[in-house]
Amino acid sequence: MDGRVSASGTRGYARGVEAHYPAHWEADVVLADGGTAHVRPIRPADADRLRAFYSRLSEETIYFRFFGPRPRLSDREVAWFTNVDYVDRVALITTIGTEMVAVIRYDRTGPGEAEVAFLVEDAHQGRGVASVLLEHLAATAREHGIERFVADVLPANMKMMGVLRQAGYTAESRFADGVVRMTLDLTPTDVSAEVTTSREHRAEARSIARLLAPGSVAVIGASREPGGIGQTVLRNLLAADFTGPVYPVHREVRAVAGVRAYPSVTAIDDEVDLAVVAVPAGSVADVVKECAEKGVHGLVVVSSGFGETGAEGRARQDELAGIARAYGLRMVGPNCLGIANTDPAVKLNATLAATVPGRGRVGFFSQSGALGTALLQRVAQRGMGISSFVSAGNRADVSGNDLLQYWEEDTSTEVILLYLESLGNPRKFARLARRIARAKPIVVVKSGGTPTGHSARELGLPDTAISSLFEQAGLIRVDDLIQLFDVGQLLAFQPLPAGPRVGLVTNSDALGLLAADACASAGLSPGTPANLGPRAGAAEFGAALAEQLASDSVDSAVVIYMPPLPGDSDDVAAELLRVSEATGKPVLATFEGHNGMHPSLSVGATPGRGSIPSYPAPEEAVRALAHVVRYASWRSHPVLAPPPLDDIDTDGARDLVRQTLAAAAAEPASAGSASGGETSRALGSFAEPGPPVEVDAAELLSRYGLSVWPAEVVGSPEEAVEAAGRFGWPVVLKAAGPEAAGRAGTVRLGLATPDGVRHAYAELTEQLGAGTELAVQRMAPQPAVPTVVGVVEDPAFGPVVSFGLGEVTARLLLDQGFRLAPLTMEDAGALVRSVRAAPLLFGEYGYPPVAVDALEDLLVRVGRMASDLPEMARLELDQVLVGEAGVIILGARATLRTPPGPRLDGGPRRLA
Known part of the structure; x- marks a missing residue:
């Protein structure tokens, strides 16, 4: 870029509009190294901040930007760069703390085209700042009809060319007059989406890794008071034999628990990676600023007095999260139990819980701090072990989504357990879970919710819909904490079953029948129980189990060993382990009523793969197995993309939506109303959502290859x-x-x-x-099965497709299924089969079989429309008749609403 400026507005394309600050462009972001920063539009008040930023740039960085030396910016240039109209001339800056560290800008040069350039402070180059800024600037450009970025780059400026080429957009370049002219097509592609997702994943995983594997820890607020929060965390860190230095921080005492104390974190001579904050709520913000000054990477705020106390506390909590992120820190909490990592190279117990389970392969996230101690005790009692643990408390910053990103990368974590009270970004949660569950099972307890976040009561969907969406993502949703650990221990130590067929080995006829009944009730296929009698010993149990596992009609086995008198339990356990070894089929037991990992059924001193989990009763074992069988079935299906639909007109549908909304906005048509161009711009800039607007549903559906019966x-x-x-x-x-x-x-x-x-x-x-x-x-032709198809733009999950039968009974019983849009053909098939009345579509109960394939195609098309059109607030197809030859839409109604902003999981990377 040549850096030429003019004082006369934009180059021939200024529209003379009043520049309104676009607050919806502001975002907190995670950088490539795990640190955080704030992205926002530039303001005229940033003049001094721009001068200070420019003064810190190296001569080489300035030369690459302006193609020549420019030691300082003139007042005229500063005014030009900081005064933009946010339409034809846009600049975004990145700040850390109060300092500006990067800027990116575009200037419209013609219809659909703009010139782009960026500057990143030398000290922050290589952190992914430019890539994040380019994502955000491209999104703002698309809002205003800009389709291409053009940049003139010196051939030696490899960093800028790399940023532009690696963004995933279609890029062209040509060399002329000593510069490389690069043209970037801003149309989102599968590659650009994958680049964004991959960068988000790596950045968020690294940000959590810096929290869970610190080289040193400071405990701020560690007093001598017995039982105090800070001292408790300090003692737990020391008792766990944390491998790095620990620094108590207290303004008045010289030592805590025999360890030298410091008056402030900035007084510590060495580096501090993690700070545990246990000071009164009113002092936390000042402590965070001190930590930022010290260069601390992450915070665990165990202090209470924030969002859990009401509106005032919530405001204090939001301020705290903003400060932490603005200064580059990730934060767990506030009002949390803490974090733990059992890696022998770390040995971190920065929690209020004295009991932390031993080393294991389970990553455990608990939103509740108060419940966390009890949960850790239960895990320890079962002998399961954990890889790492995070209690997020009020979840002002770090959430379950961040932990999913980390555990996906963590080779020591094979199973993920989540206790959730609310969902901060449900659509992102479902997206991450669907990807991660392909390799690592995720078990979740979802409670009724809290006043913060998105609880089941606050979401626009019923709780049954949330279960459906979890199922679509491959999540194993259980009803309570007991089931969470029941399922977790089976997944942690045994292989996945190939199917639902269960072999039963027992020494009690009554318990064997109970297990068989439980299997049938849970949708499993039990074989006839092999009853060995009360006197059976190791040889009998070993032979019976071997016979069951060798059968091609058995996918898993449940062993019930409940001797009426004390027997040779150790020998029986050893024989069960020997027989089950290397079969590739899961074995679980009710072994003397033990709950968890029985020492005699464990492989190694610390339970390892192949250990057989035990349950107090056969029904509990079967219930856990049923969850795992369903998960294994989901995982066995290949990953499919939404099918291509060549006969749709997405652009035509979007034009219809824009025209309908614009016409509705102009309807009052009084003096002083917005012109057409201003209306269009307001819609593109995510104006305040107005009332729902009816659109011609038949015309809209026709754009997606669907017709409504006249x-x-x-x-x-x-x-x-x-x-x-x-x-x-x-x-x-x-x-x-x-x-x-x-x-x-x-x-x-x-x-x-x-x-x-x-x-x-x-x-x-x-x-x-x-x-x-x-x-x-x-x-309409008969016979046919009446069904109902709907779409709702949920504020948290985004577009959701619903399906149910149109019979009165089905409606009264709320027999509906739900899936996130867009849908694959597999999603559509699962959605149809998810309702209890689905057999009526497949020729049962006297109904003829109907064209389910045509129904599934309709669902895919409706899902694609919902995904393409965020303005579509609701769509109702009532009824859709499914006959032997196809489907007929008898009635359709669609309403639009201007979205208040991008979808929660849409647009460039940003923290919630």
């Missing part, structure tokens, strides 16, 4: 007869309005004569009241 609204019996004549007999007369149509008995079918139509019209008018709109429609 209907005509009529105002009199004679109009109804005339419409019937045009459609052809027989016809249907029904209520046209959505509210009236939802009432039972508002449809008259098979009307074959004019008198029949007149009579039906009179009946419905009397039933629904004069003035109720009625519609005539040609009778």
